[in-house]
Amino acid sequence: MKFLIIGASSGLGRSLSEALAASGHDLVLVASDERDLSVQCADLSLRYHGMIVPVACHIDPRNQWLDAFKDRMSMMTDLDGIFFPLGWSSDRDSVALDSEHVDALVESNFSAIVKIVSLFLNHFLARGRGSIVGFGSVASLRGRSNNVVYAAAKRALSSYFESLRHALANTQIRVQFYQLGYVDTPRNFGKRFLFPQGDPKIAAKRVMKNLHRDFGRVFFPRFWFIIQYVVRWLPWRIFKRLNF
Amino acid sequence: MSFPSTRTILTSFDGGVVLQASVQKPDKYRFFDSLGDVALIPRGAGLSYPAASFGSESTSVDLSNFNRLLSYQDGLLHVEAGATLGQVYNFLIKHGRYLPIQPGHPDITIGGCVAADVHGKNQLRDGTFIELVEALELFHPKHGVVTLSRTEHADLFYLTCGGYGLTGIIRTVHLRTRELPSPVVEIVTIPVSSVEDLEAVITEKARQYDLVYSWHDFTQRGKGFGKGFIKAARFVPSSEVASSFDQRDRHPKRTLYAEHRGMYRYAFFSQWTTRPFNALFYQSNMIGRSVHKMPLYDFLFPVHNKEIYFKFFGRKGFHECQFIIPFKQVSSWTEEVKVYLSGHSISVTLASAKLFVGEQRLLRFTGQGICMALDVPRSAQGRLFVDFLNDLATRTGAIPNIIKDAELSAPVVAACYPEYEAFRSALRAWDPDRMFRSHLSERIGL
């Protein structure tokens, strides 16, 4: 099978590309930095048998990334699935933010994904099958004073995937959404969290195992399924005092 | 995107140094564009016995995410320096190749092997790790990326191989691999009655066999002091390897961390337990003495899955010292050690020897003689013993191993390594600001 991974060179995307390549799949890996991408592709091509194709693309609202991306993707007529393990957060993300940051956060965490799905949807419909896998964040469970725009964009993404699943309910196209808790990625290196971090390699294995299941939305690590209720139902009087 | 830096407690593998250090663990090449003027030190798996890859004043750059295999052609393997020996082993064995020089644990990284110019199990025949390095890519914030080899920036190449991470960050390495006669070795165990007898036997065996080391019991007193055995292995011809031999990837998960070594609060090794432990170890090897076969992996990495040995030293840890003792001095060195130990209750949990040849240059651990490694539990007595050994080294012309002995002082290194000053000044010429520093480099006055 052939899969497209957007955000393949780091964290969960890297683990996912490793797990899929190890299972012999062909991959198209998209990441922003050509250097990271070329070593990632070289490694997977050397160790496994599938065809690994790099596509460097920097998703940034200030440049015309979509046109260039469309050009590169015009040949990809045989994709079996797309994974979107990408996201970007900023330490400056708060309730008042400059427009450049707002655009960048919304583009990387939400609108770029919608644009890419829209690009491939007809392709999947024509084939009558496929997988579209998105990754959200537990940050979007309830709005806080940190990661404000990031959380909002991830919540929008979650809603978009609900709609997508609804729209494709009568097809063989699987739409899955993983709500990620803390995951042990370079972005989180050295940070202390209230709950343990999940291992991206385990996450990748789970995503692969679930690939043909029809479930809509799940949490990783799983215990977030319980914690979500605590976060959502915590009385406002207590929640407003929390600084996290 | 900025790369998070964290202050954390790092521990040397021998437990001797525990300190707060800054660490960054990047996974993108963009990281190298962002490095400013801060003091740095590269970090591989952090499995060096001394604090070679961290320091209180430096930011350790953990390179474990730069662990990809990049190309393989005509026996040359190009890898990122954070790749581990285990990863490389798993790849090469499928191509019928291997690295003839490998230190004893699969979690150790290629960068760590180059920077400490490590040795394997037959230094006489194979030399040290530098022999496997065709070329490497070095990064220094002030110089950018430089390709080093024996023909390109040769001086810097020699300074970097065995340069303890002080010349910059090794990003990638081109490794010379060797054809693997077979993935299985046949092992013989040859008893030796004392260290004095070792030289003749081990020299002969190192010529006949592919991999050779010895083990000795230094807890015995009197005549039995240093009795032990030599383990010698040779490759079994492929035609004799059963087709059912398991070629699956070995060791997919990391098993050894310096920070976990001290997980048990108390030590098992003491003056009461070490003697019976060694006696038992000796006997078990004598009983299983008949020629037997073993996967190469298990012979190359004898400690893998036996990491408990290091945990038995408890939280306090241990001292490891390793010396290349000139052939002419082996008897007197052994005699002095024997006399010292007979007067002190010190538990030598390990004494292991290999045969070394070659010319000693800069700060690389090479030379002519018997290479002897000793482990003792960390204690005031143990420390005095180490000081005694280092003093003995300066008197006998023995060379101490900088990447093993965490108590080595600048005067001892300067006395034992004739090119110490040459190394120092070459390092300053390349990096006048001395951007790359570690606890180790400060201790030995670099």
Ligand SMILES: Cc1cc2nc3c(=O)[nH]c(=O)nc-3n(C[C@H](O)[C@H](O)[C@H](O)COP(=O)(O)OP(=O)(O)OC[C@H]3O[C@@H](n4cnc5c(N)ncnc54)[C@H](O)[C@@H]3O)c2cc1C
């Ligand atoms: C169980 C065990 C068995 C061992 N057996 C042997 C043996 O048989 N023979 C032997 O010679 N040694 C042996 N060693 C020692 C070990 O091989 C060395 O200490 C080695 O350097 C450890 O590599 P590391 O990846 O853990 O690197 P670290 O300990 O993290 O670093 C070691 C040194 O290499 C530098 N370094 C690491 N990566 C880079 C890089 N990318 N660029 C530049 N510099 C870098 C660091 O700055 C530091 O100075 C053994 C150690 C253990 C724990």
